[in-house]
Amino acid sequence: MREGERAVKPLLAPLVGDASPVTVIGLCKNAGKTTALCRLIRELEGETLAMTSVGRDGERTDVVTGTEKPEIWVPAGTLFATARGLLPLCDATVEVDRVTGVMTPLGPVAVFRALSDGYIQLAGPSAVAQLAPLAGTFRELGADRVLIDGAAGRKSLAGAEPGGCAILCVGASMDGGAAVIAAETAHTCALFAAPEPEEPGLRAALAAEQERFALFTLEGERLPLEREESGQPLWGALPREKCVLWVAGGVTSPMLRTLARRGAPTVVAAPDATHFLADRSSTAAFFRGGGSLQAARRLTIAAVCANPWSAYGKHLDREELLSALRAAVEVPVVDVREV
Structure with missing residues (x-):
């Protein structure tokens, strides 16, 4: 925990339990995925965490939309996979633990270990098939749990490896009001609830x-x-x-x-x-x-994270959004900005 920062109320950690990897997915861009990831990092204090991102995360300003984004702070001992080109933008002291062979436009992806607390930026593998081997590498290097910051609209990332779960982020950045957001969220949750064959x-x-x-x-x-x-x-x-x-x-x-x-x-x-x-x-x-x-294999959405704030300026009433989502889905709905 950063100096002067108070402990947060456990919201997501009890819902994900012992699952790994935990993949944070969003129904749209700027749905609050990185905010949820940062919340998990704080709540899982004491675990050796490993993380990566399928897009680019941790920068102060979104390089595509120009909107403000949350930075990613990690404690010493955290493992993370990112492109070498982002290392100058990380202020944590790091060492290289493994080279993955995955190439990105920002350079080859390697696994680093934070030797000090600090901020990092993530840009890891973009293919689902590359995530399971990376999760195995993280475990070999001593990770207790793997966190994956997914990309907007890419539900496929939640199926990267058996034994994991997903956190679904939705929010005001999605077109439509609270009712439309709730309906799309219910649709996604219903698909994830598709049963395995009984025979x-x-x-x-x-x-x-x-x-x-x-x-x-x-x-x-x-x-x-x-x-x-x-x-x-x-x-x-x-x-x-x-x-x-x-x-x-x-x-x-x-x-x-x-x-x-x-x-x-x-x-x-x-x-x-x-x-x-x-x-x-x-x-x-x-x-x-x-x-x-x-x-053939059932997946689990452990929680829906509601974000009533839009990076584009069109905010929703917090209670209206939470109420609409809770009426539409059986999955626990939380506001990760809650202290």
């Missing part, structure tokens, strides 16, 4: 599946799947009876609208909820047609 045979079949698309019975028996030359399923040839369509890539709005028009009770299964990319209206139409979603 052991289907669970095993999905866990072992390597194809981009596959078709199964509800018990996990493989069915023939007719395809177009592009490899996409021939949608009109799908069975009319209830079946499970495996999609290894993104489950998009056009895909769910196409299935909704067929009116067949298709179950769409994906590796995890980060693959569900469809918007609210397309998902609702798919559900009305009898469709449902399943995930």
